[in-house]
Amino acid sequence: MSSNGEHGMLPTPDDLLSEENKVLLKRRIFALKRNALPPVTTHNMADDANDPILIRFVAYSSSIPLWIASTSYPTQTSSIPTILSWAWIMKNSSEVAT
Structure with a gap:
């Protein structure tokens, strides 16, 4: 060699x-190689409503726009549903935390 x-x-x-x-x-x-989705790890928190990290994250991410068009961000069209889903999650998370 x-x-x-x-x-x-x-x-x-x-x-x-x-x-x-x-x-x-x-x-x-x-x-x-697999055909199924990868395994997901979740954590059960004892007091998630009063967790300072989650509260700060929700406060930080509440500035995400709720209505997103294909021209809102320079992104591919196929990722728009993912962004919309994320915005919906953030909207509902902030309502739960407040």
């Missing part, structure tokens, strides 16, 4: 990975 680098030639994939390593790499890549 050192002779390839000395002569300015790029190593081939066969030089970099053995057959066993190729099989292991393929197995790991296929193990990461």
Whole structure:
């Protein structure tokens, strides 16, 4: 392998990975593929209505506009529903916290 680098030639994939390593790499890549959504971790808070971090976050994010058009932000059209959903969540979160 050192002779390839000395002569300015790029190593081939066969030089970099053995057959066993190729099989292991393929197995790991296929193990990461899934059709379902990724797992979600949630936390139950004892007193979320009085949590200072959540209160500050809601106060900070209450300035998010509630009506968003495709011209409001330089974004792709496909992400507009996500932004609208986020704005709805923020609107309702601020009503709960106040």
